[in-house]
Amino acid sequence: MLSCRELVEFLMDYCDGELPPEQREYFEKHLACCPPCVAYMKTYQQAICLGKSACKDEEQKPPKMPEELVRAIMAARQAK
Amino acid sequence: MSQVPPEADLATQDLPSDERAMLERLRAGDAAAFEQLVRDHGGRMLSVTRRFLGSEEDAQDAVQEAFLSAFKALDRFEGQSRLGTWLHRIAVNAALMKLRTRKSRPAEHSGDELLPKFLDDGHQATPASEWRDGGLAALEKAETKELVRRSIDALPESYRIVLLLRDIEERDTDETAKLLGMTSNAVKTRLHRARQALRALLDPHLRGGL
Known part of the structure; x- marks a missing residue:
């Protein structure tokens, strides 16, 4: 039986569908009887989704370009 | 380059x-x-x-x-x-x-402390529990978005860069490896650690929801 430590070690490969069928079966047998590992896997995947969403959201509402930086870039362009 | x-x-x-x-x-x-x-x-x-x-x-x-x-x-x-x-x-x-x-910055934490701990028998030392609403409903709140961004910023640099390139910029493993001068296997290992570390930083805030 796979341990929790082993499950967490191979979690990314499992989520990416990169585990061979036999290992995948061991993995799923463990998940079927270990609620903390199910919770770990779900929260691991949710952390990835949250990271993507928070950064995309920031890109849709970008910060204002500082005026002095605009001026510096235009001056550097002139100088080249 | x-x-x-x-x-x-x-x-x-x-x-x-x-x-x-x-x-x-x-x-x-x-x-x-x-x-x-x-x-x-x-x-x-x-x-x-x-x-x-x-x-x-x-x-x-x-x-x-x-x-x-x-x-x-x-x-x-x-x-x-x-x-x-x-x-x-x-x-x-x-x-x-x-x-x-850039000049090297002051030594930062390795990030190991953000990885899950296990007992000698292989069980999780602190059993994980699910996040309220899957954490996703909470993302509608501006404070959660800010928390997530701050958590990414708080990752050790070596974790943060790989996570940004792979998960946020959506570069593939081989391109990320090339950009960072690493092997593809090293990128995979570091990405997994980075995701675990991000999960650990968010966990105390999202267990009970915001």
């Missing part, structure tokens, strides 16, 4: 007409067009370089370098992507270049 990604296949007629017009003005050396480009795209580029570099001064330097590289490469821009997408990639490359060349 050039900061400007290659543009090869498509011609500028594939661009929307407003971008084609902007490109013509830029290539004609119209100073107002350069300033408009900086104002239109600079903020987005700055948010990208801030994520990679942390330091505001370095982030602004990288944006300046990115624009100067882009200006030089305008003749080679052939419309394979939108101008904003092209500038975004140049900003990422400029941030990576800055990371390579």
Whole structure:
């Protein structure tokens, strides 16, 4: 039986569908009887989704370009 | 390494007409067009370089370098992507270049303390529990978005850069490995650790919901 430590070690490969069928079966047998590992896997995947969403959201509402930086870039362009 | 990604296949007629017009003005050396480009795209580029570099001064330097590289490469821009997408990639490359060349920062934590702990029998030392609403409903709240961004910023640099390139910029493993001078296997290992570390930073806040 796979341990929790082993499950967490191979979690990314499992989520990416990169585990061979036999290992995948061991993995799923463990998940079927270990609620903390199910919770770990779900929260691991949710952390990835949250990271993507928070950064995309920031890109849709970008910060204002500082005026002095605009001026510096235009001056550097002139100088080249 | 050039900061400007290659543009090869498509011609500028594939661009929307407003971008084609902007490109013509830029290539004609119209100073107002350069300033408009900086104002239109600079903020987005700055948010990208801030994520990679942390330091505001370095982030602004990288944006300046990115624009100067882009200006030089305008003749080679052939419309394979939108101008904003092209500038975004140049900003990422400029941030990576800055990371390579800046003075080393004070030693930071390795991130090991953010990885899960196990008992001798292999069980989780602190059993995980699910997040209320899957954490996703909470993302509608501005404070959660800010928490997530702060948590990414708080990752050790070696974790943060790989996570940003793979999960946020959606570069593939091999491209990330090439950009960082690492093997693909090392990228995979570090990405897994980075995701676990991000999960650990969010966990205390999202267990009970916000």
